[in-house]
Amino acid sequence: RRIVSTAVPLRQWLTGKLLALLCVFALAGAAGLACARWLLGLPVSNPALAVAWIVVAGLTLYLFFALLQMFAASERSANMLVNFCFFPIAMMGGVFFPFEMMPAGMAAVARRTPLGWALAELRALLAGPAPFASAFAVLGVAGLILFLIALWRLKRSFAR
DSSP, X not given: OTTTTSSSOHHHHHHHHHHHHHHHXXXXXXXXXXXXXXXXXXXXXXXXXXXHHXXXXXXXXXXXXXXXXXXXXXXXXXXXXXXXXXXXXXXXXXXXXXXXXXXXXXXXXXXXXXHHHHHHHHHHHHHSOOXXXXXXXXXXXXXXXXXXXXXXXXXXXXTO
């Protein structure tokens, strides 16, 4: 109800929210990569591209979970739904347990989850130059589709 009562169109509201989140992801990614490079001594071959990957992957995953929340019946159920989806995806995606610590079969499945795929691509990007245009295109298209669906959901029934 508060979103509908704002003076700006919903498209601008959602875009502004994503731009603010873009800044947060960029700062967090840059700080994380700086710490990895200078405090841990890990090689970072292309930091600008790695930060761009972190931003695009983060925005796409944010849009996915925001859209998931929009289909819940209440604020409480939306919170529960996202938590029930996020934590298994994060556990299987290599966020809490690195792929190297997992059994081979589980690691193969983990690399195919959305977070696991994004993490594997980031690791490959950090290791050295590789063609990532297709991975960026996949995330860009997915993000655009999720943005349009979220905007449609906001306009049609969620915020009414």
